[in-house]
Amino acid sequence: MTTNRCHLVEVTPMPDVRYSLNLGYLHATAAADPQCADAYTITKHVIFQVPGLVDRIDAWLDTLEHVDTLAISVYFWNRAPSFYIVEAVKRRWPDCVVIMGGNDVSHQTETVFAEAPGVDILAHGEGEMVFRDLLRTLSGGGELETVPGISFRRDGEIVVNPVGERIKDLSVIPSPLLSGVYDIKDISSSRIIIMETNRGCPYSCAFCYWGGATQSKVRPFPLERIKEEITFIVTHAGQDATLFLADANFGILPQDVEIAEWLVAELKRLDKRIFLFTNWAKNTSKRVLRIADILYSGNLIAAVTLSAQSFSPDVLQIAKRSNIKPDYYRSLQQEFQQRGIPTYTELIWGMPGETVESFLSGLEYVIDSGGHPVVYPLLLLNNTEYTSETFRSDHSVRTRHLPYQITNPEMRAEFVVAHAKMSEDDWLRGMELRLSMAVFYGALLRGLLRVVSRQSGRRVVDLCMLLVDFLRTTDPATTVGAIVANHRDIWIDPQAFDADLIIGITGSDGIPEHLHYQALLRHLLDTGAFADFIRQAAAHLWDRLNPDDVSPHEYAELVDYQVFVVGALAVSVRRDPPSGPVTMPLSRRIHELLVETGQLPVPPVGFPHRAEVTLDPDRFTTSPVDSLLLAIYHGSVQVAKSFHTADVLDQGVVSLDAG
Numbered sequence: 018m019t020t021n022r023c024h025l026v027e028v029t030p031m032p033d034v035r036y037s038l039n040l041g042y043l044h045a046t047a048a049a050d051p052q053c054a055d056a057y058t059i060t061k062h063v064i065f066q067v068p069g070l071v072d073r074i075d076a077w078l079d080t081l082e083h084v085d086t087l088a089i090s091v092y093f094w095n096r097a098p099s100f101y102i103v104e105a106v107k108r109r110w111p112d113c114v115v116i117m118g119g120n121d122v123s124h125q126t127e128t129v130f131a132e133a134p135g136v137d138i139l140a141h142g143e144g145e146m147v148f149r150d151l152l153r154t155l156s157g158g159g160e161l162e163t164v165p166g167i168s169f170r171r172d173g174e175i176v177v178n179p180v181g182e183r184i185k186d187l188s189v190i191p192s193p194l195l196s197g198v199y200d201i202k203d204i205s206s207s208r209i210i211i212m213e214t215n216r217g218c219p220y221s222c223a224f225c226y227w228g229g230a231t232q233s234k235v236r237p238f239p240l241e242r243i244k245e246e247i248t249f250i251v252t253h254a255g256q257d258a259t260l261f262l263a264d265a266n267f268g269i270l271p272q273d274v275e276i277a278e279w280l281v282a283e284l285k286r287l288d289k290r291i292f293l294f295t296n297w298a299k300n301t302s303k304r305v306l307r308i309a310d311i312l313y314s315g316n317l318i319a320a321v322t323l324s325a326q327s328f329s330p331d332v333l334q335i336a337k338r339s340n341i342k343p344d345y346y347r348s349l350q351q352e353f354q355q356r357g358i359p360t361y362t363e364l365i366w367g368m369p370g371e372t373v374e375s376f377l378s379g380l381e382y383v384i385d386s387g388g389h390p391v392v393y394p395l396l397l398l399n400n401t402e403y404t405s406e407t408f409r410s411d412h413s414v415r416t417r418h419l420p421y422q423i424t425n426p427e428m429r430a431e432f433v434v435a436h437a438k439m440s441e442d443d444w445l446r447g448m449e450l451r452l453s454m455a456v457f458y459g460a461l462l463r464g465l466l467r468v469v470s471r472q473s474g475r476r477v478v479d480l481c482m483l484l485v486d487f488l489r490t491t492d493p494a495t496t497v498g499a500i501v502a503n504h505r506d507i508w509i510d511p512q513a514f515d516a517d518l519i520i521g522i523t524g525s526d527g528i529p530e531h532l533h534y535q536a537l538l539r540h541l542l543d544t545g546a547f548a549d550f551i552r553q554a555a556a557h558l559w560d561r562l563n564p565d566d567v568s569p570h571e572y573a574e575l576v577d578y579q580v581f582v583v584g585a586l587a588v589s590v591r592r593d594p595p596s597g598p599v600t601m602p603l604s605r606r607i608h609e610l611l612v613e614t615g616q617l618p619v620p621p622v623g624f625p626h627r628a629e630v631t632l633d634p635d636r637f638t639t640s641p642v643d644s645l646l647l648a649i650y651h652g653s654v655q656v657a658k659s660f661h662t663a664d665v666l667d668q669g670v671v672s673l674d675a676g
Contacts, residue, residue, distance in 0.1 A: 021156065023047075023057045023086040026102060028064045028095035030421075030428060032526070033208040037063045038263065039090045039119075039144075041193020046145040047152055048198055049191045056156035057086070061198075066094070068425045071101045078105060084113050086155070088148065091119035093398060094421045094428045100133045107135035114155060118144045120226050121399050126168040126177055139168040141180050143216075145190050187216060187238045194246045204253040211261045212250070214243050214276055218265040220299060223337045223402035224326075224368070224395065227265045235265075240272050244279050251283045254291060262295035268305035269298040277308045281315035293317040299324055300341055306352055313358045319653035320359040323349070323388065328379035332370040335412070337402070347386040354387055354615075359659075361652035362388040366447045367395035367433040369403070369412040373443050377478045380454070384467075384477050387615055389459075389652025392451045395433040396421070404431075413437040420511050422529035424520065434508075446485070448508050450478070452501070453485045455534040460649050460656055461541075461551055461583055465575040467614035468607075469558070473566035480558060487557040496522075496540050497550065504533035528643045535646045542587040548580045555579070574607050578630070582657035586649075588634035590642050600631045616658060632660040 025040040040061045047053040064070070064077070078084075087106050091099045103115050118140035122129045129139055138161070140147045147166045154164050161169050165181030184190065193199065194212065204210065217233040218225075250260060260280075267273055284291060293312055298305050305321070312318045325341055327333055341349070353360050362383045366376060383390040397404045397416060408414070415435040421428040435441040458466055458481055470477045489505075491498035499518055506513040520527065522536040522543075541547040555576045581601040588596065603611075605628050611617040617630060637645050637654070648654040 020058045021056055021085040022083050023059045023088065023152070024081065024084050025059060025061045026064065026087065026089040026099075027062070028066045028070070028098050028102070030066050030094055030425075030529075031209050032065050033206070034065070035063055035203040036199060036207040036210055037061065037090075038193060038211040038213070041198055042145050042190060043088060043148045044198040045191035045193045045196040046149045048196065050149050050153065052156065053149060053152045057152060059198075064098075066098060066425065066428060068427065070098045070427060074098070074102055074105050078109060084110050086114045086116065086152075088116040088118070090144075091117060091122045093121045093396070093430050096121055097427045097429060103133050103135040114138065116140060116148070116151065118147075124400055126175060130168075130170065130175060137169060141166045141168070143184055146184060147181075183217075183233055183236075185236065187236055188242065192242060192246060194249050195242070201253050204250070205255050207254070207258065209259045209261055210250050210254055211263050212243075212246055213263050214238055214267070214273065215264050215270060219269075220339055221337045223335070223408070224365075224398070226398045226400050235269055237270055237272060240275065243272075243276055247276070247280050248283050251280070251287050251289050251291065254289075257290055257292065259292045259294055262293065265296055266298040267295040268302065268308050271304070274304060274308055274311070277311040281311055281317065284315065284317070291317065292319075297322050297324070300339065306349070306356070309353070309358050310356055313356075319648055320361050320389075320651055321353065323360055323362045325362050325379070325383070326365045327368055327371060327376070328382050329371055329375040332368050332375065335370040336368060343382065346382075346388075350387045359653045359655060360388060361391045364390055364392050365395050366392050366451065367436070367439065367444060369408075369414060369433075369436045370438055372438045373447065376447065377476070377482075380478045381476045384458070389655070390454065391651055392447075392454065394448065394451075397431040397433060415441070419508070420514075423507055423511065423514050423532055424516065424529055426511060445505070445508055449485045449488070449505060450482055452504055452531075452534055452537075453481045453488060454478075455531060455650050456488075456537060457481055457484050457554065459534075459652075460538060460586070460646075461547070462554060462579055463656060464582070464611055464614070464616040465555065465572075465579050467616055468575055468610045469562070469567055469572075471610065471614055472571075473562060475562075475566070483558060483561050484554055487554050497537060497546070500533055500537045500540065507533075523643065526643075528647055530647060531650060534650065535643055538646055539590065539642065542583070542590040545587065547583050547587060551579050551583060552576060571604075571607060571610075574604060577601075578603065578607065578611070581630075582632065582660070585632040585634035585660055586637075586656060589637040589640070589645065592638055593634075595635045595638070597635065598631050598633045600629050602629045604628065618658060630657070632657055634660070636660060 025043055027037045027040050029037065040063065044059050044061055047057065047059060084106055089099050089102060103117065106113055107115065115136050116138045117129065117136045122139060123141045126139055129136055138151065147164065150164050151167060154161060161167065162176065162178060165178055168175060168177045215235050215237040217235040218227040219235060309321045323341065325346065326338060328343060350360065364379060380390050402408055413436055414433055416431045417434045418429050419432050420426050421430040434444050458477060466477050466480050469475070469480060488501045491501055493499055493502045503513065503515045503518060519532055519536045522540050523532060527535060541550055559572060578601065585599060608617065608628055612619055645654065649656060
């Protein structure tokens with residue numbers, strides 16, 4: 018008996034990945050059904066979304082003997098190449114049945130069928146049982162009208178079947194890890210392994226597909242199965258792989274504590290190192306604090322994400338966002354700091370209802386609470402309230418399609434660039450502030466900015482806004498000026514991206530997130546130009562401060578301190594030969610101010626404030642440069658606090674008193 022050759026495809030933005038959770042679910046569910054197992058030979062393809070992928074599709078299809086059925090999973094970032102694959106397959110094998118599903122195309126029947134004529138069947142919502150039932154029907158000659166949750170064409174007309182209920186008992190979905198549908202080599206050679214411990218989101222955020230479109234009860238996978246999957250991953254994943262728990266709110270369920278404990282215990286038992294990334298529970302609780310303690314102590318996480326998105330009540334009301342209350346957020350930050358766990362707070366720039374001033378106030382609240390703000394532009398996702406015509410009209414939303422990753426024009430997304438409370442000029446200014454915050458508050462001038470803010474009463478965000486003007490005036494004939502100008506240009510015209518300049522600095526395997534920030538820092542640190550750059554930026558600020566804001570002597574010492582700190586960072590980035598700890602004397606006053614503003618560790622009990630700072634530039638020389646710079650951006654490496662070595666304090670090396 019000749020079986021139907023079914024090919025499952027996912028185009029991923031992640032390099033060095035051979036394991037797809039989505040394709041594994043579909044394959045395992047179909048393979049567990051006797052009728053599907055007899056009728057189909059299933060092959061999975063995880064394709065890395067390199068620039069120019071569409072030009073390579075035909076050569077990839079040459080390697081396939083035949084495609085009888087194609088099932089492809091679509092998200093906003095891979096929409097263009099996924100649609101191209103569908104049409105290319107249909108040209109070669111016109112009788113192939115093409116099934117498409119995924120967040121970006123669910124419930125988008127007319128649009129998808131118009132844009133991708135090669136699609137025969139569109140699957141909506143959770144796909145495992147829909148896919149199984151669909152294969153059963155196709156192989157048995159049944160009627161497509163009997164399959165819940167699909168759309169299809171018949172005689173030129175579009176038929177839309179009602180969507181079935183969500184899967185209440187997730188144990189009915191076979192494990193893609195434990196069912197044997199993946200070879201061990203696929204696991205061991207994948208840089209990132211994705212798994213779920215639960216599904217669903219109880220919130221109804223208008224900008225989010227997870228909750229806004231589905232708002233469903235959180236349904237856990239069985240705890241024993243989760244433990245077995247974790248043991249399987251720890252056993253077979255490569256050293257230093259990343260485990261991504263793709264839950265909407267990890268830490269929302271009591272069993273999540275036991276999951277964290279099991280993961281740490283298995284890593285210790287098998288002497289393995291794996292890094293964990295997850296979406297933390299939106300309204301962070303004491304349970305999240307406990308889980309973070311477990312994972313951070315086990316060296317699995319570098320920081321905890323607090324997803325605030327905005328601190329404006331008007332914005333949150335429009336977004337239907339149940340947020341962390343400001344007072345509770347501040348107390349959480351204090352608890353994380355007491356436990357020594359870094360955090361970063363996600364804010365979205367461009368949310369309807371947000372003004373420039375309300376956004377600056379939110380940024381400053383994060384900083385003043387001891388948090389580390391990380392800013393993302395607002396993207397519109399299909400099937401969310403933000404994308405409805407009514408919402409767009411009510412809030413005068415204007416958008417532009419731009420690359421989600423600037424290095425790859427095929428990975429496009431819909432960015433909000435203006436609305437009733439934000440002009441396009443405002444939006445561009447906010448994107449420039451995002452770069453200024455990352456460069457100066459994240460890395461080069463944080464200590465100075467915090468102290469000057471404390472002394473002058475000026476907000477850190479306002480100081481960083483002044484540094485936007487400094488960046489704008491940088492000579493575009495210089496490398497720094499060219500990077501800054503290109504960063505500004507790409508938000509207007511993405512074709513202006515200067516790949517020779519930016520990738521020439523970061524390398525072709527750089528992390529796409531905030532690439533211009535990485536290029537600017539790498540250039541400054543690699544070439545040693547950081548010292549002059551820091552002094553020029555500080556001089557720009559000084560000229561705009563009042564004479565009584567801070568004394569010239571103290572300001573000059575703060576600038577010297579920043580040059581010293583970034584010099585230690587540069588040693589790590591340049592991979593200079595190990596040199597051991599380096600020390601800089603400080604006046605008692607400056608040391609006290611840096612401690613008071615959280616920029617240096619509080620001296621141990623019984624030790625007075627020290628008059629020097631010792632940093633270990635060798636500490637991060639084994640970290641990939643781009644990962645280190647992104648860690649600084651995300652606040653998990655707090656320059657210079659994280660360079661400060663505890664053993665130096667313990668040994669009393671910093672006990673000199675300079676008066």
